[in-house]
Amino acid sequence: MRRPTIADIAERAGVSKVAVSYALNDRPGVSAETRALIKQIATEIGWRPNSAAKALNGARARSVGLALARPARTLAIEPFFMELVSGIESVLSPHSFALTLQVVDDHAREIETYQRWWGERRVDGVIVVDLHLDDERVGELRTLDMPAVVVGHPDAAGGLTAVWSDDAEAIRETVSYLYALGHRRIARVAGLPRLVHTRLRDDAFTAVCEELGITGHPIVHTDYTGEEGARATRRVISSPTPPTAIVYDNDIMAVAGLSVAQEMRLNVPADFSIVAWDDSPFSRVVRPALTALTRDIPAYGAHAARTLLSLLDGDTIAGYQDEAARLTPRASTGPPPDRPA
Amino acid sequence: MRRPTIADIAERAGVSKVAVSYALNDRPGVSAETRALIKQIATEIGWRPNSAAKALNGARARSVGLALARPARTLAIEPFFMELVSGIESVLSPHSFALTLQVVDDHAREIETYQRWWGERRVDGVIVVDLHLDDERVGELRTLDMPAVVVGHPDAAGGLTAVWSDDAEAIRETVSYLYALGHRRIARVAGLPRLVHTRLRDDAFTAVCEELGITGHPIVHTDYTGEEGARATRRVISSPTPPTAIVYDNDIMAVAGLSVAQEMRLNVPADFSIVAWDDSPFSRVVRPALTALTRDIPAYGAHAARTLLSLLDGDTIAGYQDEAARLTPRASTGPPPDRPA
DNA sequence: GGGCGACTCTTAACCGGGTAAGTGCGGTGG
DNA sequence: CCACCGCACTTACCCGGTTAAGAGTCGCCC
Secondary structure, rough: OOOOOHHHHHHHHOOOOOHHHHHHHHOOOOHHHHHHHHHHHHOOOOOOOOOOHHHOOOOOOEEEEEEEEOHHHHHHHOOHHHHHHHHHHHHHHHHOOOEEEEEEOOOOOOOOHHHHHHHOOOOEEEEEOOOOOOOHHHHHHHHHHEEEEOOOOOHHHHHHHHHEHHHHHHHHHHHHHHHOOOOOEEEEEEEOOEOOOOOOOHHHHHHHHHHHOEEEEEEEOOOOHHHHHHHHEEEEHHOOOOOOOOOOOOOOHHHHHHHHHHHHHOOOOOEEEEEEEEEOOOHHHOOOHHHHHHHHHHHHHHHHHHHHHHHOHHHHHHHHOOOOEEOOOOOOOOOOOOOOO | OOOOOOHHHHHOOOOOOHHHHHHHHOOOOOOOHHHHHHHHHHHEEEEOOHHHHHHHHOOOEEEEEEOOOOOOOHHHHOOHHHHHHHHHHHHHHOOOOOOEEEEOOOOOHHHHHHHHHHOOOOOOOEEOOOOEOOOHHHHHHHHHHOOOEOOOOOOHHOEEEEEEEEEHHHHHHHHHHHHHOOOOOOEEOOOOOOOOHHHHHHHHHHHHHHOOOOOOEEEEEEEOOOOHHHHHHHHHOOOOOOOOEEEOHHHHHHHHHHHHHHHHHOOOOOOOOOEEOOOOHHHHHHOOEEEEOOHHHHHHHHHHHHHHHHHHOOOOOOOEEOOOOEEEEEOOOOOOOOOOO
């Protein structure tokens, strides 16, 4: 049978469809009895509002967009995204907002997607991740005047509302901790150099190392994969003045780095310490378990979603600063072998 | 400025909006010049079709739904889902179909979601995963007459189109391989017992063990987490007649099991062999690297999406059988210590 | 030169909801 | 006793596109 419309309900109830509309939307203009009758009929015949018809009257699409310009492979590997998505969902779901997900090849495609989504009113707003230096998406979203929340540092968000955490603070804590353990040569295996947060972490890393008088503090950039993490580790360890500790930009690379160190007969942590940024279950299951920078990523996603929903309600929000990652010491860090003092 | 509609184009071109509609949809009824003019104006003022208005006339939502009744935690841990999603996306994206994702608490909520999606015409069809024994969702989807593709065995799909792979075959290959290496006591650390594929694998495991005359073949059910994988491993290894090999239902548990074995001073693979089902990068980075049952999960998702799109086009499709998982031997398997001859 | 068909474009109406502006009716107050 | 108010509900029309049916114009052919 054809799906029921308010006209069907109106006919059955013997009223006009406007009365039905008022009744179902709990607006004044109908008596309590009529309202009850209409609601009962609606339930009876299984009426559901047609979102298209609603949207035509300027209603919300009740959907939030997330376009990811990452290769599918990275997506599958990085627990970060699924955690972020689950956090976003946890907020959207109770509001009956859906998440519209699209994997795109690059930023150009991502911008096309935004144009289409917004033009067709398929989403009410978007969440933007992986900010680049001089990110073209920011300008485009501003031009489109599309509600957007950026997951990343406000300085690079070009005026868009940002949800962020202080990565510099986390880096400082980590390097200070390694310094306190006695490490004086610390390397950093970083992510993609084009990403804003990589740059911020790089800068903070360099700054804190120099503050502490640590001179050997190489930074190697990678694409976040285990393969590159392993290669970077080999390269750094094989240098003339190898570090006694490496801080990795994700746990995938840290796990790969651990394997490399073990292959090279380095005892972790006795000979060599490892810290992972982001703490998925894998940091816990490898031996030794990895000291990690723990963030509540689902909460992070939840904040982004909540902020976007507020924006959609017309609120003006400067941004939201989430907690910085906390250092969770486990078995992969210890004093260096040639501990002074 | 207000977003342009076909009425605006019509005004500028000096024709009726119907002419514009014909022109933009490449239907006969307008001259080539008028068509060109209209298209030019459309581009000029940045016109985009309003999907709501289209939907109102019975057009597609151009969206596929995926509701996941898994705790957020599992989602974040299991690479399976992101891989599946990225495969689905790879097919949907070129067709300008979006993926609408929703995480739900349980099957009851999932069914509500389907009812809402379908009632509101927010999606054109759905992909269903994690089939349970006597799965209530199947009946509901049939009642709703909603296009759906089930990722799972056809026998449990209740007549819905299924995309599946032969897990029994993969189990047989694995057990035969371990048997050939000399193993005579093999355990299985399985996933949730309510899931259809767990049951199928259990049955196949039992059958092949009995065929080969393997008598000690315990099966332990878990929730797929590393913690439970570790516990199950401890339990099995500590039994009076411990197995010389364990086949795990995912790689998370296999990695956890590896750690447990190493903690218990078992040398893998000299003392003890490990096989993981599903082969994420983690199987490769741990030492020793895990022998795994490799599946191309993105391809699996792509097939599901392609099948659903065909269904939407009105094709009748029996189902699609994907390749069975292939055994990829790595360093975690070898002959058992007490190899007989 | 009249009839016909093809082509181009129009008017009218529809999809399923929503809002603005009435209308009819009973009750109340001056 | 009439004016006025408010409730309950209606009519009319809108959103932005699609479709069906009709109308005007032109050329062609007999």
